[in-house]
Amino acid sequence: MRFLFINHIQNARQSLRSNRMRSNLTMLGVMIGVASITTILSLSGGASKIVSNQVDALGGNIAVVRPGSASDTAFQNLAQLPTPQLFAASTLTIKDVNAIKKVNYVSGVAPMMILSGAVKAETSTSVNTSIIATTPTLADVSGLKIQNGQFLDPDLSPYIAVIGPQLSVNVFGTEESIGKTLTIKGQAFTVIGVLKRQNTPINYNGVDFDESIIINQDAGQALNQGSLQIQQINVKTDSVNNLAGAIVDINKAILKNHLGEADFTILSGEQIAQPTNRLFAAIAGTTTAVAAISLLVGGIGIMNIMLVSVAERTREIGIRKALGASNRDIVAQFLIESVALSIGGGVGGYIIGYLIAFAISSFLPFFPIFTWEIGGIAIGVSLVIGTLFGLYPAIRAARKDPIDALRQYD
Amino acid sequence: MKAMANNKTEPVIVLSDLRKRFGIGDAEHYAIDGIDLTIRKGEFIAIMGPSGCGKTTLLNILGLLDSKIEGEYELETRPVASLSFRRQARIRSQQIGFIFQSFNLVTRLNVIENVALPLVYKGMTRLNREKQASAILHTFHLGEREYYMPYQLSGGQTQRVAIARALVNNPSIILADEPTGNLDSASSHIIMEELSDLHKRGNTIIMVTHNPRLTTYASRVITMLDGKIDTDTGSPKRKNDTTAKKPLGKVSKKRRKTKTKQEVA
Numbered sequence A: 001m002r003f004l005f006i007n008h009i010q011n012a013r014q015s016l017r018s019n020r021m022r023s024n025l026t027m028l029g030v031m032i033g034v035a036s037i038t039t040i041l042s043l044s045g046g047a048s049k050i051v052s053n054q055v056d057a058l059g060g061n062i063a064v065v066r067p068g069s070a071s072d073t074a075f076q077n078l079a080q081l082p083t084p085q086l087f088a089a090s091t092l093t094i095k096d097v098n099a100i101k102k103v104n105y106v107s108g109v110a111p112m113m114i115l116s117g118a119v120k121a122e123t124s125t126s127v128n129t130s131i132i133a134t135t136p137t138l139a140d141v142s143g144l145k146i147q148n149g150q151f152l153d154p155d156l157s158p159y160i161a162v163i164g165p166q167l168s169v170n171v172f173g174t175e176e177s178i179g180k181t182l183t184i185k186g187q188a189f190t191v192i193g194v195l196k197r198q199n200t201p202i203n204y205n206g207v208d209f210d211e212s213i214i215i216n217q218d219a220g221q222a223l224n225q226g227s228l229q230i231q232q233i234n235v236k237t238d239s240v241n242n243l244a245g246a247i248v249d250i251n252k253a254i255l256k257n258h259l260g261e262a263d264f265t266i267l268s269g270e271q272i273a274q275p276t277n278r279l280f281a282a283i284a285g286t287t288t289a290v291a292a293i294s295l296l297v298g299g300i301g302i303m304n305i306m307l308v309s310v311a312e313r314t315r316e317i318g319i320r321k322a323l324g325a326s327n328r329d330i331v332a333q334f335l336i337e338s339v340a341l342s343i344g345g346g347v348g349g350y351i352i353g354y355l356i357a358f359a360i361s362s363f364l365p366f367f368p369i370f371t372w373e374i375g376g377i378a379i380g381v382s383l384v385i386g387t388l389f390g391l392y393p394a395i396r397a398a399r400k401d402p403i404d405a406l407r408q409y410d
Numbered sequence B: 001m002k003a004m005a006n007n008k009t010e011p012v013i014v015l016s017d018l019r020k021r022f023g024i025g026d027a028e029h030y031a032i033d034g035i036d037l038t039i040r041k042g043e044f045i046a047i048m049g050p051s052g053c054g055k056t057t058l059l060n061i062l063g064l065l066d067s068k069i070e071g072e073y074e075l076e077t078r079p080v081a082s083l084s085f086r087r088q089a090r091i092r093s094q095q096i097g098f099i100f101q102s103f104n105l106v107t108r109l110n111v112i113e114n115v116a117l118p119l120v121y122k123g124m125t126r127l128n129r130e131k132q133a134s135a136i137l138h139t140f141h142l143g144e145r146e147y148y149m150p151y152q153l154s155g156g157q158t159q160r161v162a163i164a165r166a167l168v169n170n171p172s173i174i175l176a177d178e179p180t181g182n183l184d185s186a187s188s189h190i191i192m193e194e195l196s197d198l199h200k201r202g203n204t205i206i207m208v209t210h211n212p213r214l215t216t217y218a219s220r221v222i223t224m225l226d227g228k229i230d231t232d233t234g235s236p237k238r239k240n241d242t243t244a245k246k247p248l249g250k251v252s253k254k255r256r257k258t259k260t261k262q263e264v265a
């Protein structure tokens, strides 16, 4: 029976070749769908990879606490637009920060409150700038290096700021900006330090430090009508080996503070590495929609062409049955043909998907990744589409009465 | 020799009160209207009769293409009604060779692929299939036409290809619906010699023909009329009662002529 299967494949190839144009057009839908999936997966893989590289570079002993319960599937994360952190009240409090500090093996805790707003210098303004209100430990926990001046210091005046080099260039025209003054919401801040350039617009903090301004937590609270909204708490442990244990204890500590309500999430390792970049999220959202729609349309296209093909070959089906083909043989013949169509589309889509991914990545700070999983998903998706939409036409073909089929004039 | 075939060998096909109805209500019509028939292994049967009397319908039933029948059909002692579709397909693949009245080649396959088609369902490799198909095409003098497409063949060549296809898997039962309909006498002769040869090797052949001369090759001649058996040289009781027919029955005068030819044979 193995030879029969081979014959079905040869037969499908022959039949698809004899209608080359039609076959290619039919493959288009699946091709676009699989191309979208490949693009999105290879790019998100690339994005995750650079973030996880950063985490590893920091020693891998980082955990991140965020408000809100975990969004569980990776797919949700991909499809999701950036969470409107700035509008929702955070569930994390300073009490939680202090509780985490008391957990064994924790060597550094940095709460981050991220605002967004206009930052004014004398002559120019940078709108929509990320304003990070935090504590001095952030420098250690997130591995921030200073190029000029110094990082936050509680002993100095509360209205001091450390700025990213790009922000410095944007508003002052130079990276040398120590002692200059910036105004946020009418409050003046003195620049006491400029960060070293990182070139990591994608990272687990969700902000590009090169273009941000870092201020004291109390100053940030004052800018936010006196309310403290902690969007993220970065935690560092003394070694990688103690991270897992510390996370368990942190979880217990915060749960206790929150009266048993799990309205926060602790991420570590790979989980931190989920893409947080806005542009990326927008691409991912659109691509997922394109993929779903084109796979559906592609599947329907395959079904349509297979129904036409079955109708055209009614007489052939009658002959084959008379010569000994069983219903199963006929189902297999047409099913293999539809699967061949969709796999053809899938392979084409996989290649095109990578071409698009590389084209897009020239605007992004990372490259698409190659993994066997992406190839497997491309083939798997096309296999499912081909089978799903090919089954009905194939069964219809097999159900044809041989006598009626033979009688049909073609 | 004919008597031997009739009495010594076991029955392959046994029909009792077989009926086949087409249409419903007012359009209801029995194309096969009560046939009792026993065909033994190794018989060469020629079926004759006027157009529309049910010959093709009968062959389709015998070839397991039509299972919506009334009455009994036993193939090698197994009632066909009890066989699964899969089993029936298996029997068609391994035991039955079909030559259709209209040649029915698959138009998108070339000659050799058409001839090799029955072997596909026996699970043979492509190489073996084509070897076997090529061999039989040579016996039918179609060696040079192997890679022609069906539309590039003459009517007679098409028919020879169809016959080659029916014989390629060495079926023990051959059902031929006017196999020589489009052929000149020389080509007819090749085909009939081939069938005759298969007959001598012990295969059962059931052939529909309008040409009384070809009945000389047969061991038994059956004439049909209006879905019933009219005469049968192999049956001890002579012709059936043909009175009291339905008004739709077509009247055939050729019947007498056929009978005389048959007696000559």
Ligand SMILES: Nc1ncnc2c1ncn2[C@@H]1O[C@H](COP(=O)(O)OP(=O)(O)OP(=O)(O)O)[C@@H](O)[C@H]1O
Residues within 6 Å of the ligand: B022, B023, B031, B049, B050, B051, B052, B053, B054, B055, B056, B057, B058, B101
């Ligand atoms: N699918 C069908 N639906 C309705 N009537 C049918 C069908 N098939 C056959 N018939 C009728 O059954 C009768 C017998 O047809 P059949 O094809 O068996 O004739 P035949 O003896 O082979 O004739 P010919 O010598 O012309 O080939 C005819 O009257 C035909 O109209």
Ligand SMILES: [Mg+2]
Residues within 6 Å of the ligand: B055, B056, B057, B101, B177
């Ligand atoms: Mg006929």
